[in-house]
Amino acid sequence: xxxLEAAGVSKVFGKLTALDGAALTVGDRExxxxxxxxxxGKSTLMKCLAGALVPTRGKVTxxxxxxxxxxxxxxxxxxxxxxxxxxxxxPTLTLYDNILLxxxxxxxxxxLAFSRTRGRLHEEVMTMLFQFRLADRAxxxxxxxxxxxxxxxxxxxxxxxxxxxLLLDEPTGGMSLEERxxxxxxxxxxxxxxxxxxxxxxLDFIRDICDRLTVLDQGKVLASGTVAEIQANRSVQEIYLxxx
Amino acid sequence: MSxxxxxxxxxxxxxxxxxxxxxxxAFAGRKKVLPIFELALLIAASIAPLVLRDYITVYATRVLIxxxxxxxxxxxxxxxxxxxxxxxxxxxMAGYGVALLSRDFGLGSIFAVLPAGALIGFVAALLLAGFxxxxxxxxxxxxxSLGTMTGAYAADRLARGSHYLGxxxxxxxxxxMTIGSHELSEGPGFYYLVLAILVLxxxxxxxxxxxxxxxxxxxxxxxxxxxAFFGYKVQHLKAIIFAISGAIAGTSGSLYAxxxxxxxxxxxxxxxxTQVVLYVLFGGSGTLIGAVVGTAxxxxxxxxxxxxxxxxWPIILGVLLLLVILFRxxxxxxxxxxxxxxxxxxxxxxxxxxxxxx
Numbered sequence: 001x002x003x004l005e006a007a008g009v010s011k012v013f014g015k016l017t018a019l020d021g022a023a024l025t026v027g028d029r030e031x032x033x034x035x036x037x038x039x040x041g042k043s044t045l046m047k048c049l050a051g052a053l054v055p056t057r058g059k060v061t062x063x064x065x066x067x068x069x070x071x072x073x074x075x076x077x078x079x080x081x082x083x084x085x086x087x088x089x090x091p092t093l094t095l096y097d098n099i100l101l102x103x104x105x106x107x108x109x110x111x112l113a114f115s116r117t118r119g120r121l122h123e124e125v126m127t128m129l130f131q132f133r134l135a136d137r138a139x140x141x142x143x144x145x146x147x148x149x150x151x152x153x154x155x156x157x158x159x160x161x162x163x164x165x166l167l168l169d170e171p172t173g174g175m176s177l178e179e180r181x182x183x184x185x186x187x188x189x190x191x192x193x194x195x196x197x198x199x200x201x202x203l204d205f206i207r208d209i210c211d212r213l214t215v216l217d218q219g220k221v222l223a224s225g226t227v228a229e230i231q232a233n234r235s236v237q238e239i240y241l242x243x244x
Numbered sequence: 245m246s247x248x249x250x251x252x253x254x255x256x257x258x259x260x261x262x263x264x265x266x267x268x269x270a271f272a273g274r275k276k277v278l279p280i281f282e283l284a285l286l287i288a289a290s291i292a293p294l295v296l297r298d299y300i301t302v303y304a305t306r307v308l309i310x311x312x313x314x315x316x317x318x319x320x321x322x323x324x325x326x327x328x329x330x331x332x333x334x335x336x337m338a339g340y341g342v343a344l345l346s347r348d349f350g351l352g353s354i355f356a357v358l359p360a361g362a363l364i365g366f367v368a369a370l371l372l373a374g375f376x377x378x379x380x381x382x383x384x385x386x387x388x389s390l391g392t393m394t395g396a397y398a399a400d401r402l403a404r405g406s407h408y409l410g411x412x413x414x415x416x417x418x419x420x421m422t423i424g425s426h427e428l429s430e431g432p433g434f435y436y437l438v439l440a441i442l443v444l445x446x447x448x449x450x451x452x453x454x455x456x457x458x459x460x461x462x463x464x465x466x467x468x469x470x471x472a473f474f475g476y477k478v479q480h481l482k483a484i485i486f487a488i489s490g491a492i493a494g495t496s497g498s499l500y501a502x503x504x505x506x507x508x509x510x511x512x513x514x515x516x517x518t519q520v521v522l523y524v525l526f527g528g529s530g531t532l533i534g535a536v537v538g539t540a541x542x543x544x545x546x547x548x549x550x551x552x553x554x555x556x557w558p559i560i561l562g563v564l565l566l567l568v569i570l571f572r573x574x575x576x577x578x579x580x581x582x583x584x585x586x587x588x589x590x591x592x593x594x595x596x597x598x599x600x601x602x
Contacts, residue, residue, distance in 0.1 A: 050473065052469075052473075071472070072469075072472045072473045073472050073473075073474075073475050073476060073477050073478070076472075076473055076474055076475035077475045081473070081474075082473050084470070084473075088467050088469075088470040090462070090463055090466040090467055090470070091466070092462075092466065092583070092587045093459075093462060093463075093466070093587065093590075094589055094591065096589075096591045097459055097462075097589060097590045097591060100456070100459060100590060100591065101459050101460065101462075101463045101471065101474065102474050104456050104459070104460070105471070105474035105475040105476050106475055107456065109457065109480075109481075109484070111456070112455060112456040112457040112459075112460055113452060113455055113456075113457045114455065115455040115456045115457075116456075117456065118456055118590075118591075122591075125591075139589070139591070141583075141584070141587075157474070161474055161475060
């Protein structure tokens with residue numbers, strides 16, 4: 001049974017059909033890349049998966065539950081986590097507080113009001129920060145980080161919710177080559193407990209870390225398969241040649 | 245459980261380092277001025293009635309009651325990012341409520357009327373939140389601000405039109421509030437009562453805002469959509485803080501009613517709501533002390549200006565407010581407090597960190 005299954009997902013904005021019956025299947029602990037030219041509907045599909053948009057038609061199933069019409073908090077509680085395309089760390093808060101904010105999301109309101117989980121979560125916050133090479137900046141404001149570091153902080157925050165499925169929308173956008181390489185390293189270990197859907201323009205990056213790829217073009221799925229299959233696929237080569 | 249998931253664990257020294265006093269003091273930042281400032285204000289407020297003339301003490305009591313009202317607005321706007329332009333609704337409804345309790349039921353005991361006022365504010369805010377905040381999708385700032393403002397405006401008009409509520413004149417000559425057999429009339433006694441309540445509510449608010457709940461509110465204020473994706477039920481958070489703020493506004497409204505001895509429709513209306521916005525913007529929203537300082541300075545200035553510049557004082561006051569908002573958008577309090585101290589940190593206290601140690 002796949003962890004996530006999207007079937008026949010369409011999203012229509014007025015006259016524009018952004019997604020037209022797209023399908024996506026992600027297995028447990030699978031890293032799945034979503035690629036395609038600009039405007040092919042990658043981000044729209046991600047938003048439909050995460051609950052930021054409700055699809056016009058179609059169905060999204062997550063861990064055997066129909067989540068198509070669940071709100072983002074409900075999906076988050078079911079084990080989905082999203083990192084936005086535009087970094088959305090909370091700039092005035094410290095890195096530590098950013099992570100704590102994500103970690104404590106499932107504490108009860110009473111526990112929050114009396115700060116009952118703060119001591120217990122301390123170790124986890126520091127572990128997260130260490131893992132993403134941000135431990136020495138723990139008590140600086142998030143606004144003082146470089147762009148790449150803010151992306152890492154965001155991934156750390158998304159992971160802090162302990163998701164079964166992590167949705168990453170362009171995690172390496174605006175990063176240097178070195179930062180991209182490190183990002184790949186940072187993502188590898190999460191495979192032990194978490195599946196990943198990743199939208200990315202950098203094809204080298206995505207080829208290195210993903211097990212399977214789905215190619216979107218004009219809102220439709222053009223091809224889906226292992227990295228090798230996709231690389232050998234004639235029509236995929238064509239759209240990328242056309243774009244180049 | 246400490247499954248942050250991945251197999252990689254930091255070497256123990258990283259966690260240890262964060263616990264060590266050296267690093268703790270490093271991230272505690274520079275010297276804290278806020279506690280000193282708060283204490284100085286409290287001392288000044290405590291001795292004020294001893295040195296001020298009686299009529300000024302009465303005026304100062306009113307200012308303290310308005311400080312409480314300003315705190316209620318600061319909680320929703322400064323801390324949770326909900327622009328409530330109808331805060332006077334809770335203030336005035338509680339005021340009218342306790343005035344009716346006094347007129348129709350002869351109730352004046354502080355132990356009955358203050359809880360009643362807080363409850364009226366709480367329930368009214370919760371009901372309004374049900375309409376304005378609890379939709380499936382987060383409501384926009386404009387929707388909430390116009391919605392709350394409309395509520396205040398409507399209540400004002402309704403009160404003016406209602407014979408039962410005394411129409412334009414409101415409800416005059418409310419009996420004094422009592423503690424046991426002691427009647428509380430305006431003057432130093434009432435002043436210290438209000439000061440005690442203000443300090444208590446200030447401390448309770450500070451406790452809540454520095455807790456993990458406060459961190460959730462900070463997230464709400466900065467990026468509501470983002471924290472929804474962590475699993476926070478943002479609408480619930482908003483409704484809760486809105487209702488708490490309603491209770492505080494209600495407490496302040498009932499104190500106001502008994503202090504002035506009458507209630508009138510302006511207490512419910514838009515003028516009152518905008519006044520409280522000015523207090524908080526002037527002092528500095530997002531800090532409790534800013535709300536208090538802003539109220540005291542705006543009211544103090546109006547008092548002094550209206551005495552000395554009888555005709556043009558509102559213009560002078562308006563220009564001063566504009567200057568502050570232009571040059572100190574974070575409010576006057578930003579002259580005293582640094583950014584880190586204003587926003588605050590929510591990480592664990594040293595004690596909690598020691599307890600978390602294995």
